[in-house]
Amino acid sequence: MSIAQDWFEQHRPRFQQAQVACVERNCWSPFPETPGQYPDAPQAQAAGLAAFQAHLGGEQARRFALDQPGITGVLGAEVSPYTCKPLGIAYPHSDVDALFDAAGNAIDRWSQATVQERIGVLMEVVEVLFRDHLFELTQAVMHTAGQSFNMAYAGSGVNALDRAIEALVFAHQAQRAVTPHARWERQFGPSQITLDKTYRLVPRGVAVCFACASFPTWNAWPSMMASLATGNAVIVKPHPATILPMAISVRVFREVIAAAGFDPNLVTMALDTVEQPIGKVLVQHPKTAIVDFTGSVAFGQWVERNAYPALAFTETAGCNTVVLESADDLDAALRSLATTMCMFSAQMCTSPQNIYIPAGGVRTPGGLVALDEVGRRLAEAVAALGAAPKKAAMILATIQSDQTLALVRQLRDEGATRGTVLLEPRAYVHPDFPDARTCTPLMLQVGTGERDLYGAERFGPISFVIRCDDAADALGQATRDVAQFGGLTAFLYSTDEDFIARAETAYARAGAQLTVNLTGAMPLNFAAAYSDYHVTGLNPAGNASLTNLAFVASRFCISQSRRPVRAAQATSTAS
């Protein structure tokens, strides 16, 4: 038995549980949800921290070892949002054509392996990432993307691994639907024709996978898995600000693939700088067959429009909306909203931004609560989270980019002239990292006349309380934002079942995943692998969904060969 098949057998129980979870879409994960539940947690966390620190350079940059082809130099200028100091890591920079050539050469043997063998290798990648690198990745995500330790562990660690497994499940399902062999017999006039048919799964070719700055692994791992499981090679293009998590990932993929006897150049990394981006070159490279893109709406739409003849799978961003019509427990609703608005300083593609409230106020069991009061209480709830540094550190974490701080300042000033500043942004002092780049949320209250202000994703801790005519107007405005500007998530509070039903239909059509009347400890925008579909593909927030059959089914093609069965063969097979 091949190593790959051996790994498949070893991971089969976990894979089968994942298959069931993807059908039933209930809550399941093979991984501990919190860092404290990780086996030998203190030791593992210390080892992960040490592994991360070993990557760091001092005055002189330290070279990250990655033995991929075509290396022409080094690149790397990452700065930790926690220390605001350079990480000092120099990554090998390869010639793009050399990467494509090597990837192209690696595909043949890989595509001739069985689906189970490919899944076996990739399930082993998941296992190695989890077992040997999770806290190293956690630190790497913290000090590039700027996430909190807990989010980096959960959201960028185990939950991202879950999404990776999920992609393997769907890749397996789509490929399993193709029978490898068939015998076909038919009468043509007086003669019987018997054909043996063979169906091969043929990969598209070389995939390019763009990872984003703020949440690199969560989208990139499933995309890589979807392409690799269907026989393709992948060139990973990390955001220049967030290379380390992907560099560690790429190295693990390469090591595991090589250990199984396949060509490690199935997975390589292409780098660029903010000043000299290579994104368009990669997308339009003649050997690019698939593009997975996570990042800005603008570049995502360019990718969708210009990737041809490559396939494009995009997940960008949008105006995630809230409609606050009525609530049984308004305070609980506002607390949940506040927490979700603060989570990683709203640098998530699922963070709510536009909060629509009827001018007449919000209905509660104690009567109508005026819009202004709702806005004030929401701002207070948000302020409370930013006031306690330890809580702020856990929830808000840091700001990934200076540009985001600049945007907050700009919108604060513009908002003050065109509406009301409900909450002034300020830096908070991180208890462990006093130099951390931080910012408590900016909240503005405006009318629907200021749509140009909120009618786009304003990346970072920026939100708008928007006065609407009434509940119907609120829903209409919110779903129009989604359809026009894109939207991944949506949040509704209402005690009116008719209104909820209308909202469900309207948001389903607009294509935002809706959460209704949720309060309590779960972040409203938490997306569970195996259960929550991420992005619908129905609006400008992206054309692909994590993960459904459409995410994998076109990454491979089916070639067939058929030939007559000789009488002798037909007999021997029948016997």
Next chain:
Amino acid sequence: MSIAQDWFEQHRPRFQQAQVACVERNCWSPFPETPGQYPDAPQAQAAGLAAFQAHLGGEQARRFALDQPGITGVLGAEVSPYTCKPLGIAYPHSDVDALFDAAGNAIDRWSQATVQERIGVLMEVVEVLFRDHLFELTQAVMHTAGQSFNMAYAGSGVNALDRAIEALVFAHQAQRAVTPHARWERQFGPSQITLDKTYRLVPRGVAVCFACASFPTWNAWPSMMASLATGNAVIVKPHPATILPMAISVRVFREVIAAAGFDPNLVTMALDTVEQPIGKVLVQHPKTAIVDFTGSVAFGQWVERNAYPALAFTETAGCNTVVLESADDLDAALRSLATTMCMFSAQMCTSPQNIYIPAGGVRTPGGLVALDEVGRRLAEAVAALGAAPKKAAMILATIQSDQTLALVRQLRDEGATRGTVLLEPRAYVHPDFPDARTCTPLMLQVGTGERDLYGAERFGPISFVIRCDDAADALGQATRDVAQFGGLTAFLYSTDEDFIARAETAYARAGAQLTVNLTGAMPLNFAAAYSDYHVTGLNPAGNASLTNLAFVASRFCISQSRRPVRAAQATSTAS
């Protein structure tokens, strides 16, 4: 029970058999293979002929009744390739925006029906087309596309209905993979969160389906089924030369859909003329969500490049290749090739065109047969088929377009100066239709230096015997044609198992469906629904395959809604 669900129950046995056939890919069809096996064949054929004749106008065009929205006038200038006389049918011509608006309005209720209901309605469409219109369609295809009676019955009739059912099977499979409801429970810190989740299938919107002039139903029916089964509406755009088969189809779809209580504007027809085409307007209409295109490579590639944000599924054409390396029975191989080259005067996207033969000749049990002799014997076999008018009528049938005759003449003259004319084209006299537009095949023998002559699809009865260095060169040239110019089918004769294995790998990569060493009564390019995948999507001959999961999976999206389960609900559900 709804009418639609009732129909599903009624057609369930047939549908389940089709599901099994799509997995096992063996030979199956619910329909009789030949016109003579049709129930009450003589009467049914007479009734079909009468129904066709009732469509025809005389001096004054007869209006085709189709009560779709936005009718502004009439169009129609079809000419029968059998009589070379106008059919005299005036079809209603609708304003494009009116069709899109009506289609958009029709989607809502249709998308809210269950998958089984939609499949039920569409299986009933299949049944009505078969039971009430098959011979009417057969005549309509003969007198527009120019196919023979037998091919119009089999290829454009029952086989096309099989492909339609096949598309329904895959649409069902892709949608069935999405569970409609899930309950999800997880601990967040001290609190238990229990969510009920609802997953909706949301169609993309309005699909535009282009049907081609020579084989309208075979591609259009499965495309229409794929879009409709996933909840979309379809606007059909027939080729101006071949409207009647699609007009009859559209009317049947509309009648059956209306009878089930849905809006018939789910299926409408948009018309244009050769002089004023509306193809680009339809593809780039802001409400177009899906484009299915069958036709020329040039427009197909334009569609793929310009359909964004609509999805594009294309099937165009290519250089279908033959490699003749060695044969146990060379005469049998040449007879099969000759028949296939003559079939419908090679006006099929699967017809062979470029025949690669080693300069040293073809190995046979009786020794090497020189290339020139192989060419001569192949030409003789082709000539024999064209010599007997009755046989010619059955196999060659007619030439759909005058342009094809012009191309034959042009290439005959060019070929004579750059190579050898192996077989001179000529008109043959059709025994039943003395005015039929006919042409026996042109065959040219050239060297690989004349690649510009054969390096594109030369639509019609035109083929090239191409002298290659040796077998490896023949395979290399042939698969290069496929990769560069596109190719759907490929044909290999070889007694060398190593060479066959190399050819299988090379053609699989290039993406042509290969038939090896087939001789006898089956046309080499016969593509069986439920068994043969048509088009791989790997080369310029098209990006979509009939039918796999990728053909259907992205035609719908998944929107979800989730909300907490109240304690009381949780209990009552559990009890």
